[in-house]
Amino acid sequence: MVQGITGRDGGFHASKMREYGTRIVGGTSPGKGGTVHDGFPVFNTVSQAVKETSADTSIIFVPAPFVKDAVMEAADGGIKLIIVITEGVPTLDFIAARHYATALGARIIGPNCPGLISPGKSLVGIMPGNIFTPGRTGVISRSGTLTYEVVYNLTRAGIGQSTAVGIGGDPVAGLYFIDLLQMFQGDPDTDSIVMIGEIGGDAEERAAAFIKEHVTKPVFSFIAGRTAPADKRMGHAGAIISSGTGSAKEKIAALEAAGVVVVNEPAEIPAKLKAVV
Amino acid sequence: MKIHEYQGKELFDKMGIPTVKGVVCRSVQEALSAYGELGLKRAVVKAQVLTGGRGKAGGIKLGNNAGEIAAAAESILGMEIKGLVVDRVMVAEAVDIAAEYYFSFAVDRNAKSVVMILSREGGVEIEEVAAKTPEKIYKIPIFPFVGIPDFLAKKAASMLFDDWQLVMQGKDLIRNLYKLMVTTDASLVEVNPLVVTTEGRLIALDAKLNFDDNALFRQPEIEALFEPDEEEKRELEAKANGFSFVHLGGEIGCMVNGAGLAMATMDLIKLYGGKPANFLDIGGSSNPRKVIEAMKLLLSDKEVKVVLINIFGGITRCDDVARGLITAFNEIKTDIPIVIRLTGTNEKEGRALLEGTPFHSAETMGEAIQKAVALV
Numbered sequence: 001m002v003q004g005i006t007g008r009d010g011g012f013h014a015s016k017m018r019e020y021g022t023r024i025v026g027g028t029s030p031g032k033g034g035t036v037h038d039g040f041p042v043f044n045t046v047s048q049a050v051k052e053t054s055a056d057t058s059i060i061f062v063p064a065p066f067v068k069d070a071v072m073e074a075a076d077g078g079i080k081l082i083i084v085i086t087e088g089v090p091t092l093d094f095i096a097a098r099h100y101a102t103a104l105g106a107r108i109i110g111p112n113c114p115g116l117i118s119p120g121k122s123l124v125g126i127m128p129g130n131i132f133t134p135g136r137t138g139v140i141s142r143s144g145t146l147t148y149e150v151v152y153n154l155t156r157a158g159i160g161q162s163t164a165v166g167i168g169g170d171p172v173a174g175l176y177f178i179d180l181l182q183m184f185q186g187d188p189d190t191d192s193i194v195m196i197g198e199i200g201g202d203a204e205e206r207a208a209a210f211i212k213e214h215v216t217k218p219v220f221s222f223i224a225g226r227t228a229p230a231d232k233r234m235g236h237a238g239a240i241i242s243s244g245t246g247s248a249k250e251k252i253a254a255l256e257a258a259g260v261v262v263v264n265e266p267a268e269i270p271a272k273l274k275a276v277v
Numbered sequence: 278m279k280i281h282e283y284q285g286k287e288l289f290d291k292m293g294i295p296t297v298k299g300v301v302c303r304s305v306q307e308a309l310s311a312y313g314e315l316g317l318k319r320a321v322v323k324a325q326v327l328t329g330g331r332g333k334a335g336g337i338k339l340g341n342n343a344g345e346i347a348a349a350a351e352s353i354l355g356m357e358i359k360g361l362v363v364d365r366v367m368v369a370e371a372v373d374i375a376a377e378y379y380f381s382f383a384v385d386r387n388a389k390s391v392v393m394i395l396s397r398e399g400g401v402e403i404e405e406v407a408a409k410t411p412e413k414i415y416k417i418p419i420f421p422f423v424g425i426p427d428f429l430a431k432k433a434a435s436m437l438f439d440d441w442q443l444v445m446q447g448k449d450l451i452r453n454l455y456k457l458m459v460t461t462d463a464s465l466v467e468v469n470p471l472v473v474t475t476e477g478r479l480i481a482l483d484a485k486l487n488f489d490d491n492a493l494f495r496q497p498e499i500e501a502l503f504e505p506d507e508e509e510k511r512e513l514e515a516k517a518n519g520f521s522f523v524h525l526g527g528e529i530g531c532m533v534n535g536a537g538l539a540m541a542t543m544d545l546i547k548l549y550g551g552k553p554a555n556f557l558d559i560g561g562s563s564n565p566r567k568v569i570e571a572m573k574l575l576l577s578d579k580e581v582k583v584v585l586i587n588i589f590g591g592i593t594r595c596d597d598v599a600r601g602l603i604t605a606f607n608e609i610k611t612d613i614p615i616v617i618r619l620t621g622t623n624e625k626e627g628r629a630l631l632e633g634t635p636f637h638s639a640e641t642m643g644e645a646i647q648k649a650v651a652l653v
């Protein structure tokens with residue numbers, strides 16, 4: 001289901017996802033319950049939508065000030081996977097909403113993310129479906145268009161993807177590298193993993209430590225922001241090098257030490273991957 | 278967003294967090310009258326700049342009389358700390374310190390919550406303590422819907438103080454600092470040092486606050502404290518157009534859709550031997566107005582010799598983007614060479630539209646960047 005289905009972005013992407021083959025069963029828009037929008041049934045609340053449609057996944061497009069409530073509403077309504085596309089969500093709002101949703105057993109992807117796709121099966125997000133192709137490489141990324149760039153190169157080289165997940169560019173987010181590395185490691189449909197990181201925080205370093213211990217499938221990586229200056233936010237709220245930590249150099253060193261193949265440019269990934277897999 | 282210490286101190290005062298008396302001054306004369314008004318004997322003159330390491334740089338000086346205060350203000354005003362010119366100082370009460378502590382609330386990416394950080398090793402850089410003696414730093418994650426119950430505040434204060442009176446003072450300070458953090462949408466509230474004076478008073482001797490840019494829309498009083506420097510003014514102007522912009526000082530101006538791709542574009546320019554002039558994420562739209570505004574922004578940088586446009590048209594169709602670019606460049610006349618790389622939906626149609634125009638068109642990111650570097 002889509003929270004914010006009558007909005008410009010929510011409506012547009014609901015229809016795109018349906019075209020891709022995703023089972024979009026309806027959406028919410030407070031005050032518009034009972035109407036039909038572009039063929040989708042509209043409900044006032046998530047609870048009603050879940051009751052009527054048995055939706056188990058929700059994608060959120062509501063404006064940033066309302067995301068906290070929307071995430072909590074989804075979790076309360078029984079949704080188990082919540083994808084937040086909206087960017088600009090206040091950090092403390094997301095922290096609170098995530099605590100609430102986690103307590104109710106829901107998982108979140110995002111905010112400020114392009115969503116996820118299992119090519120040929122289902123798209124829950126705003127990714128351009130046509131650049132993906134089914135295959136056995138898993139993709140995890142903190143970025144949107146950079147993911148498309150990497151996937152485009154993979155697809156052109158004949159390397160398909162099992163699932164691609166955009167985890168978002170915010171400092172605090174839902175599922176992150178380690179959660180997804182673990183899922184891809186256990187996924188029988190995935191043989192190799194591409195991880196696209198960027199400056200800020202130490203998630204890549206933590207991922208590297210996890211890979212060393214728990215991931216046996218080959219991992220390939222590109223880290224954006226080698227040339228970024230310190231203390232400047234590079235578009236994404238989370239992409240900032242502060243107090244000497246979060247630089248690309250440290251991340252690349254940690255990943256290489258964990259046996260990850262780190263490339264200098266996205267276009268190198270297909271050749272490196274073909275050499276190993 | 279960062280604010281000055283004296284502004285942080287004002288927020289502390291409003292929240293009932295104990296601080297010392299202090300007045301912000303922009304000249305030696307003002308410093309002298311502030312010293313007189315405060316009626317103190319010993320005072321401290323502190324540089325007010327939006328960076329750390331003021332003490333090490335000589336930006337904090339003590340004075341015991343008017344002459345010494347004037348000399349301190351004279352030497353600090355106008356000095357440069359990490360590239361920032363000091364245009365104001367705070368003249369504040371100097372207290373007799375018995376012990377120094379570290380205390381902060383910060384957003385922790387890994388704990389995915391606000392974390393209370395405290396240490397008996399105060400007054401020094403906490404990063405140093407963390408590197409050398411991490412066991413001396415305590416971290417307590419805070420449950421957002423619970424906040425700081427009484428017991429937790431007492432438990433935390435007991436990690437710093439052995440004396441019960443200080444624990445009780447510390448408990449109130451901790452709860453008020455947390456209240457300040459959540460009511461102002463701060464991402465960091467740091468007191469370093471938190472001191473106990475020789476009379477047994479607990480005082481926040483410094484106030485460092487950072488705020489969440491994403492929450493400024495509901496924090497007008499905090500937003501009003503923002504003092505952008507020249508670079509930040511340009512960044513703000515860009516933001517008003519829906520862009521993210523950071524000036525970098527090189528020769529190849531970049532216009533990219535998406536932050537990650539924009540960073541990767543900068544990196545690859547460097548990799549191929551060029552120098553990126555900027556980071557510019559124009560977001561996801563082919564609107565010609567956006568392209569025009571972005572071009573104006575890039576061309577206002579006189580060091581830019583080549584412009585590289587790297588657009589990954591996902592949902593946006595490349596032929597629409599190409600039409601947008603052509604419309605934009607009919608309006609903006611420039612002699613600066615422009616390299617365009619369009620990829621995604623309808624890319625062949627998009628590139629066909631660009632044929633016969635003065636643009637240098639490229640198919641891959643690598644090719645576009647090599648062309649741009651060669652044109653400098």
